[in-house]
Amino acid sequence: MTQDQSPITARLLALQDPGYQAFQSKLIPTLPPQRVIGVRTPILRQLARSLAGSPEAEEFCRALPHTYYEENNLHAFLLEREKDFDAALAGVEAFLPYVDNWATCDSMSPPVFRREKARLLPAIRRWLASDQTYTVRYGIGMLMQHFLDEDFCPEYPALVAAVQSEEYYIQMMIAWYFATALAKQPEAVWPYLAEGRLSPWVHNKTIQKACESRRITPGQKAALRALRRPGRGDAAR
Known part of the structure; x- marks a missing residue:
């Protein structure tokens, strides 16, 4: 362990799987490979369980920014162990500015948020208005996860449609949201595609993702394909 390396970081480095590191690095092109240690997610979650609530974990979560991808994921998994809504929300909001990749962003979902959805909404609105890519992506993901079933509202x-961004990882999440919403709330969401309310790239990507879903009927898929708009599907990349 180097002088400025925390005990938790040293534990992560000792758990490195070189083959997995090479595989994982390819999935996260926004991060330099040297920032990926190569620790599998079940091992990270097990470590989070063993550390949750300890002074060591609290010190680790205060020491931002982290260097390694796995440090960020461990931080996210520690936040998921928090049972108090206010503490979980404060922890997420303190951490979001340092989230720098799609995988960490999409991995962080404190269960306590499900039990306090009304209190979560103001935070989601703040996140959607952020100028930070992964904060916006996180807000869309929380709407998709918690507000497409019994708590759905056409608002x-x-x-989500009002989010204006050329960032690939935001546009992909918007498409993912609308493809999922088509399966769960088709009457409310269909007009966004039928009336061309989304940008061409997001529109076409939504159709692509919806047509890949088993939750969309063959008839719906045929109707969706007829709505495709001309243009390169990867224009936003």
Whole structure:
């Protein structure tokens, strides 16, 4: 362990799987490979369980920014262990500015958020208005995860459609949101595609993702394909 390396970081480095490191690095092109240690997610979650609530974990979470991808994921998994809504929300909001990749962003979902959805909404609105890519992506993901079933409101897809960004990882999440919403709330969401309310790239990517879903019927898929708009599907990359 180097002088400025925390005990937790040293434990992560000792758990390195070189083959997995090479595989994982290819999945996260926004990160330099040297920032990926190569520790499998079940091992990280097990470590989070063993560390949760300890002074060591609290010190680790205060020491931002982290260097390694796995440090960020461990931080996210520690936040998921928090049972108090206010503490979990404060922890997420302190951490979001340092989230720098799609995988960490999409991995962080404190269960306590499900039990306090009304209190979560103001935070989601703040996140959607952020100028940080992964904060916006996280807000869309929380709307998709928590507000497409019994707590759905037609206002929510409108909030997502109003997000204006050329960032690939935001546009992909918007498409993912609308493809999922088509399966769960088709009557409310269909007009966004039928009336061309989304940008061409997001529109076409939504159709692609919806047509790949088993939750969309063959008839719906045929109707969706007829709505495809001309243009390169990867224009936003």
